[in-house]
Amino acid sequence: MEIGLTHYLIVSAILFAMGIFAIITRKNAILVLMGLELILNAANLNFIAFARYGGLNVNGEIAALFVIIIAAAESAVALSIILNIYQNYHHVNVDEVETLKD
Amino acid sequence: MSAENILIISIVILLLPLVSFIINIFWGKKLGKLSSYIASTILGIDLILAILIFVNKVFGEYQVSSFIKNGINIITNNEIIQAKINWLNIGNFNLNLGIGIDNLASIMLIVVTLISFLVHIFSMIYMHDDKRFSRFYAYLGIFTFSMLGIVLANNLLNMYIFWELVGLSSYLLIGFWYEKDSAANAGKKAFLVNRVGDTGFFIGILMLFSVFGTLMFDDLFATIGSAETITAIANGSIHLPFGLDYQTYLTIAGILIFCGAIGKSAQFPLHVWLPDAMEGPTPVSALIHAATMVAAGVYMTAKIFPMLTADALNFIAIIGTITAFIAATIAVTQTDFKKVLAYSTVSQLGYMVMGLGIGAFSAGFFHLVTHAWFKAALFLGSGSVIHAMHVAMHNAHDHHTDPQNIFNMGGLRKNMKITYITFLIATIAISGVPLTSGFLSKDSILAGSLAFADLTGGLAWLVPIVGFGVAGLTAFYMFRLTILAFHGKPKTSIAKETKENSFKIVMPLVVLAILSIWIFYSPNPIDANSGWFMDKVKVPTSAVPIEYQRPSMIYEVALNHTLGEQAHSATEFEESMHHFHLPAMILSLLIAGAGITLAFLIYQFKIFNADNIEKQFKPLHTFSLNKWYFDELYDKTAIAFTMFVAKIMSYFDDKVIDGIVNGFAYVTRGVSKITGIFDNVVVDGAVNLVANVTGGLGAITRKLQTGKVQAYVALAFVGIIALIFIFI
Numbered sequence: 154m155e156i157g158l159t160h161y162l163i164v165s166a167i168l169f170a171m172g173i174f175a176i177i178t179r180k181n182a183i184l185v186l187m188g189l190e191l192i193l194n195a196a197n198l199n200f201i202a203f204a205r206y207g208g209l210n211v212n213g214e215i216a217a218l219f220v221i222i223i224a225a226a227e228s229a230v231a232l233s234i235i236l237n238i239y240q241n242y243h244h245v246n247v248d249e250v251e252t253l254k255d
Numbered sequence: 256m257s258a259e260n261i262l263i264i265s266i267v268i269l270l271l272p273l274v275s276f277i278i279n280i281f282w283g284k285k286l287g288k289l290s291s292y293i294a295s296t297i298l299g300i301d302l303i304l305a306i307l308i309f310v311n312k313v314f315g316e317y318q319v320s321s322f323i324k325n326g327i328n329i330i331t332n333n334e335i336i337q338a339k340i341n342w343l344n345i346g347n348f349n350l351n352l353g354i355g356i357d358n359l360a361s362i363m364l365i366v367v368t369l370i371s372f373l374v375h376i377f378s379m380i381y382m383h384d385d386k387r388f389s390r391f392y393a394y395l396g397i398f399t400f401s402m403l404g405i406v407l408a409n410n411l412l413n414m415y416i417f418w419e420l421v422g423l424s425s426y427l428l429i430g431f432w433y434e435k436d437s438a439a440n441a442g443k444k445a446f447l448v449n450r451v452g453d454t455g456f457f458i459g460i461l462m463l464f465s466v467f468g469t470l471m472f473d474d475l476f477a478t479i480g481s482a483e484t485i486t487a488i489a490n491g492s493i494h495l496p497f498g499l500d501y502q503t504y505l506t507i508a509g510i511l512i513f514c515g516a517i518g519k520s521a522q523f524p525l526h527v528w529l530p531d532a533m534e535g536p537t538p539v540s541a542l543i544h545a546a547t548m549v550a551a552g553v554y555m556t557a558k559i560f561p562m563l564t565a566d567a568l569n570f571i572a573i574i575g576t577i578t579a580f581i582a583a584t585i586a587v588t589q590t591d592f593k594k595v596l597a598y599s600t601v602s603q604l605g606y607m608v609m610g611l612g613i614g615a616f617s618a619g620f621f622h623l624v625t626h627a628w629f630k631a632a633l634f635l636g637s638g639s640v641i642h643a644m645h646v647a648m649h650n651a652h653d654h655h656t657d658p659q660n661i662f663n664m665g666g667l668r669k670n671m672k673i674t675y676i677t678f679l680i681a682t683i684a685i686s687g688v689p690l691t692s693g694f695l696s697k698d699s700i701l702a703g704s705l706a707f708a709d710l711t712g713g714l715a716w717l718v719p720i721v722g723f724g725v726a727g728l729t730a731f732y733m734f735r736l737t738i739l740a741f742h743g744k745p746k747t748s749i750a751k752e753t754k755e756n757s758f759k760i761v762m763p764l765v766v767l768a769i770l771s772i773w774i775f776y777s778p779n780p781i782d783a784n785s786g787w788f789m790d791k792v793k794v795p796t797s798a799v800p801i802e803y804q805r806p807s808m809i810y811e812v813a814l815n816h817t818l819g820e821q822a823h824s825a826t827e828f829e830e831s832m833h834h835f836h837l838p839a840m841i842l843s844l845l846i847a848g849a850g851i852t853l854a855f856l857i858y859q860f861k862i863f864n865a866d867n868i869e870k871q872f873k874p875l876h877t878f879s880l881n882k883w884y885f886d887e888l889y890d891k892t893a894i895a896f897t898m899f900v901a902k903i904m905s906y907f908d909d910k911v912i913d914g915i916v917n918g919f920a921y922v923t924r925g926v927s928k929i930t931g932i933f934d935n936v937v938v939d940g941a942v943n944l945v946a947n948v949t950g951g952l953g954a955i956t957r958k959l960q961t962g963k964v965q966a967y968v969a970l971a972f973v974g975i976i977a978l979i980f981i982f983i
Contacts, residue, residue, distance in 0.1 A: 177969045185964070247964050 161202035169195035182235045182245040186228060193224045256311040258320070258331040262338050264304050265356055268364060269403045271301045272371070276396030283389025290389035291379045294396060298372040301399075305364040312336065312361040313791050330473075334358075337409045339471060351471060355409025358791045359557055359620065363406040366627045367547050371399040373763035374542040377635055380759045381538055381642055391431060395542070398424035402547050405554065411460045411470040411512075414555060418456070418515065421551060422449050425543050429535040441534040448528040452518020459511030462496060462504070476561045476798035479505070485800060502564060502803045509567035512559055513574075520552025520604045523578040527885050529601055533593040537638030540593060545600050545634045546627035553607045553623050560616060561798035565805035572612025572707070572718060579605030580721045581883060583728040587735070588879040592637045592659045595736045599685065600630055602725060606700055613718060614808045614828050615703025616794040621783060622700055625692035625776070629681040632767035636678035639760050640664065640740060640753075643671060647752040656749050661736060666745035670753045673761045675741050677768035682737050684771040686730035687847045692771050694843075695783040697726060699832075702839035706831035710807040723846050730850030738858040781840060784833075794829075807831070 168191050175188025197217045204213030239245050275297040279290045286293065319332045328339040337355030344350075356364075375395060382391050401424055404417030423446075430442025464470055467478045478484055487493040488501050495504045516522065521529035532544050543549070556563075556571065563571070579602050586598035603626050610619025644658035656663055668675045684693035704719040745751040755761070777786025797804045807828040856862045869876050878884070 173968070173972055177965045177972070179965075251961070251963065 158202055158206035161198060161206075165195045165198040165202065168192075168198065180246045180248055182238065182247050182250075185247055186231050186235070189231075190224060190228065193220055196220060256307075256315065258317060258329060258336045259324075261308060261311060261336050261356060262329065262354065264308055265354055265364075265407055268301055268304045268308070268368070269354070269400065269407055271297050271304075272396045272399035272403065274396075276393050276400060279389050279393035279396060283393055286389055288383075288388065290392050291375065294392040295372065295375040295379070297396075298368065298375050298399065302365075302368040302372045305361075305368040308356065309361045309365050312356055313358050313787075328353075335409070335473070337473070339409070347468075349468070350412060351410065351469070352413055353409045353471065354407040354413070355472070356407065359554065360406050362620075362624060362792070363550075363554060364403065366550070366624055367399065367402050367406060370542055370546045370627060370631050370767075371395065371402075373631070373635070373766060374538045376759050377541075377638065377763045378536070378538045380757055381638055382536060385536075387431070391536070394424055394427045394431065395539075398428060398543065398548075402551065405551050408558075409472055411463070411472070411475075411559075414558070415457065415460060415515075418519070418551070418555075419453065421519070421548050422446060422453065425449075425532070425548055428539040428543060429532045431535055431539065435534065438534040441528075441531040445528040445532050448525050449518040452514045452516070452525050455511045455514025455517075457515075459508050459514065462508045462511065466493060466495060466504070472558060479562055480798045480800050501800070502566075505562065505799055505803060506564045506566040506570075509559065509563045510570050513556055513563075513567065513571055516552030516556045516608070517574065518552070519555075520549050520608065521578075521601050522552070522574050522605065522608055523581055524885075526578060526582065526601045527882075527889060530594055530597040530882070533591070533597050537593065537634060537641055540597070541631045541634035541638065544597065545630040549600060549604055550607075550623050550627060553604065553611065553619065556608065556611050557616065557620050557623075560611065561795045563797075564799050564803040566803075568612050568614065568805055570612070572609055575605045575607070575609030575612050576718050576721050577605070578602070579609060579725045581605075583725040583732070584879050585882050586732045587728060588876055590660055590662055591657075592640065592661050592664075592736070592740065593634075595661070595732060596630070596633055596637055599633075599729065599733065602729060603630065603685070606697065606722070606725070609718065609722065610700040610703060613703050613707035614794070614805060615700055615707075615832065617789050617792045618696060618699030618703050618783075620792055621776070621788055622696035624788075625684070625696040625771070628767050628770040629684040629691075629693055632677055632681035632764055632771060633685070635760075635763050635767065636674055636681065639671065639674045639756050639764060640667060642756055642760065643667075643674075643753040644749060646754070647749045651749060651752060653749060656747060658749075661739045663747045664740040664745075664750045665743045665747075666741070666750060667753055668741040670751075671741075671755045673755060674764060677761075677764040678741065679737060680768040680771055682733045686733050686851060687726055687843055688851075689844070690773055690780045692773055692776055694781070695773055695776055695786070698781075698836075698840050698843055699783050699789075701726065701843050702832050702835045703828075705835040705839050706828055707807075709835065710828060710831055723842055726843050727846040727850040730847040731854045734851050734854035735858055738854060742859055782836070784836075794826075 172188045172191030172193075172195060175191060176185050179185050179188065197220050200213035200217045200220070202213075207213075235245050238250055242250065275294045278293055279286070283290050317331050317333050317336060321328070321330045323329070326340065330337050330339070335355050335357035337353055339351050339353035342350045342352045375392070378391065378395070382388055385391060398421065401417045401420035405414055405421060408414035408417060426442045426446040429445050430439050433439045433442070460470065463475065467475055467484075469475055469478065484493065485501070488495065495501065499507065518525045529544055529549065533540055535544075582598045582601035582605060586595050586602060589595045589598060603622070607619045607622050607626070610616075610622060641658050644656075644664070648654065648656055648658060680691070684691035687694045687697040701719065701722050704722045708715040708717075708719045773780040776788045777783050779785040783789050794808070797808065801809060805828075808826050857865050857868070881887070
């Protein structure tokens with residue numbers, strides 16, 4: 154069986170679903186962040202797969218590179234926010250960080 | 256001395272007392288007693304400068320010249336040296352200020368500065384213990400300044416400005432001891448009574464200005480009688496106020512301006528303030544209410560003399576005669592040392608005004624000057640006596656005796672020799688005994704009154720009758736005062752303990768008493784006409800059209816062909832005055848002698864009992880003691896009327912004006928209440944409604960915002976899936 158575009162997309166969809174699942178269900182902010190990274194990587198996989206098979210004339214590799222760089226920056230920012238949250242609340246439970254609500 | 260220098264020195268004379276005022280008002284407390292020395296030195300310099308001006312102007316000759324230098328118009332002739340400066344220019348409206356020195360002004364300069372200087376010296380002792388010592392000297396400074404301003408004025412505007420300043424400083428000085436109610440009230444009374452006269456003065460000034468457009472004396476006099484003016488009035492290009500004819504207009508203007516003199520020189524019916532003004536410190540009474548300020552009215556009348564018509568002169572003569580008579584009859588019964596002198600001043604001022612009114616111009620002004628010396632001497636003498644009484648009371652710890660009541664004195668002659676002698680000389684002078692200045696001047700006025708009566712006839716004879724009667728009364732009450740205060744035995748223990756005062760009080764008395772001797776005015780002790788005074792102070796030529804002048808006072812102008820100038824022959828009046836000189840002298844001597852003898856008979860030798868006479872003439876005595884009930888009359892009429900009007904005004908104010916104001920307030924309040932309700936209910940309601948609705952919606956929607964990130968993500972995910980199902 155030859156591996157084609159569909160396989161890549163299925164893997165990507167599984168990764169994405171796992172990412173969403175992680176974001177929705179995990180209470181720990183670090184785990185939520187990890188879910189986010191999964192989603193980004195699912196998107197990256199899509200970019201590259203479409204670049205290889207899609208014939209859509211999209212330079213997906215470049216977009217993937219951008220995403221990786223942004224993901225790195227984003228995780229740096231997000232981790233520092235989480236650190237701050239931890240310093241203020243002594244936990245990183247996203248459910249209980251809701252002071253902006255009021 | 257050049258005319259310019261004379262003007263500059265006059266300005267310096269005018270401003271020096273102002274410097275004294277400024278120093279004493281700002282630094283007086285720091286200077287303490289030193290302020291009196293500073294003020295006196297300044298006045299001393301002032302006096303020396305005044306003498307300089309006097310000698311140079313009165314005995315100097317000046318060429319006619321007129322030129323403009325630095326915008327100041329300097330006009331010189333032998334009569335007057337004057338400077339005019341343009342002060343205000345609005346379109347055709349010009350106001351000029353200026354100063355002028357004629358013979359009258361230079362003589363008055365000496366009178367004012369010398370008496371002010373002596374009063375400064377005198378006050379060093381008299382006011383020594385006063386807590387507002389330097390303030391007193393400051394006020395003396397501002398008074399002297401304003402008085403000199405009147406003297407130097409060569410126009411009615413300047414004169415009016417300083418006239419009011421004099422009124423102010425007199426108010427300050429009369430009310431100097433304002434802790435005493437009587438002094439504060441006397442100050443107020445003097446100010447208000449003067450205001451009545453000054454209002455007339457001001458209306459008179461405005462009347463002249465509205466028609467002639469100038470207030471300079473010389474321009475005014477030149478315009479009044481000029482042919483152009485008369486033609487302009489005849490053909491209607493000059494409009495006189497109220498449609499008056501020219502003669503009536505001039506008479507009314509003259510009388511209105513003279514109203515200022517009625518107030519300031521305490522003439523009937525405005526004489527009531529002067530006796531009350533005796534509440535001020537005695538040196539002030541000597542300076543203001545004997546010698547200078549009250550003379551300002553006479554001086555002003557002398558200055559405007561050329562514009563007075565025959566009718567105005569008659570009016571002035573009548574006022575003067577009435578004043579002289581009323582005041583003399585009141586003075587006879589007064590018991591307060593200073594009140595006697597005050598009424599005697601009013602009476603003598605009446606003489607001066609009468610002198611001017613009957614046309615004896617030089618005599619009237621001469622009497623002003625001689626009276627200034629001996630009346631200042633009398634007042635300062637009374638100050639010396641009162642001070643000695645005060646000191647004696649202080650030593651005896653007596654606080655009840657009235658130090659001014661002549662019935663508490665007696666026998667002061669032995670204790671206070673110099674005061675007594677100087678007082679006696681002044682008394683002799685005011686009584687009109689030969690060898691004194693008072694004799695010369697009074698005699699001239701009386702001769703004038705006889706001449707006036709002879710030329711006018713009829714009721715005019717009342718003028719000399721009153722004049723001579725008053726001369727007798729004057730001699731009587733002045734000697735009554737002297738005998739009661741200085742002769743006989745001391746009536747109280749206080750009077751026994753009095754002592755002569757120190758040099759600073761005695762020296763002014765001596766100077767003034769010496770000036771009351773005839774020799775300074777005329778070498779001939781019985782005829783003033785041989786002296787320099789009558790030679791230098793001549794009746795000014797009348798400026799009014801010849802038909803409005805008093806016929807007996809018109810000069811017959813004859814052209815002197817050899818000299819090529821107009822020479823004046825004597826007027827009918829002047830000739831008649833010469834003619835009556837001897838009868839007047841003899842008559843006045845007899846009457847004064849009778850007055851003096853009567854005073855001695857009653858009070859010295861007690862041949863007639865004063866109490867018996869008093870009982871016999873009880874109603875007359877009471878009438879005189881109560882000052883003819885003038886104060887009561889004014890209380891009942893003028894003051895009551897004013898109060899009545901004030902009450903109506905107050906009622907009007909309370910009910911009508913306040914009613915209108917309150918009505919407006921009420922309406923405004925009602926309207927604002929309605930507006931308030933509208934604002935609260937409708938406008939605020941709408942605003943609140945919007946806010947409430949927004950708030951309500953917010954409250955509903957905020958429930959969706961749980962703050963749980965996972966919930967948002969889940970919803971977003973579900974939403975995207977739903978969208979995908981819907982659209983794909």
